[in-house]
Amino acid sequence: MTGRSIDAILAEARTRLRRLGPHESAAAHRSGALLVDxxxxxxxxEHGGIPGALVIERNVLEWRLDPRADSRLPEADFGLRVIVYCQEGYTSSLAAAALQDLGLTEATDLDGGYVAWRAAGLPTHDDVRPTVDQAATTPPPHPAR
Incomplete structure (x- = not known):
């Protein structure tokens, strides 16, 4: 067999992260860290979201936060403190490690993901927020007539 298992890859990624719990993530977000869903x-x-989080789906995350990429967001900066979250905290660990590989050394993830945030009783919302890509390309709604 060649290669490594996903469990080994995940374990290695997490050795590089200082993962934050829900309350630590909320405090960091209040202090200016970018919270990314x-x-x-x-x-x-189905599950809702976290108020104030920027929605960047996983398949474009690196391109939107790499300060060198042509398709980067204005927030993209090597000194950016970013906290990535997914539903349960697995994919977000891999994503945060990938952001560190790009040079965003302050990238980490929310330990336990959205499930842990909600279980901690922190604020959530039920509306589906557009991704940064949808928000940039979706025209504003027509005014009522």
Whole structure:
């Protein structure tokens, strides 16, 4: 057999992260850290989201936060403190490690993901927020006539 198992890859990724619990993540977000929801729209629609989080789906995360990428967001900066979250905290660990590989050394993830945030009784919302890509390309609604 060649390669490594996903469990080994995940364990290695987590050795590089100082993962934050829900209350630590909330405090960091209040202090200016960027909280990023990488879940697909179906999960956000079913479970809700976190107020103030920026929605960047996983498949474009690196391109939107790499300060060298042509498709980067204005927030993209090597000194950016970013906390990534997914539903339960697995994919977000891999994503945070990938952001560190890009040079965002302050990237980490929410330990336990959205499930842990909600269980901690922290604020949530039920509306499906657009991704940064949808928000940039979706025209504003027509005014009422």
């Amino acid at each position: 990488i879940r697909p729209v179906a999960q956000r629609a």
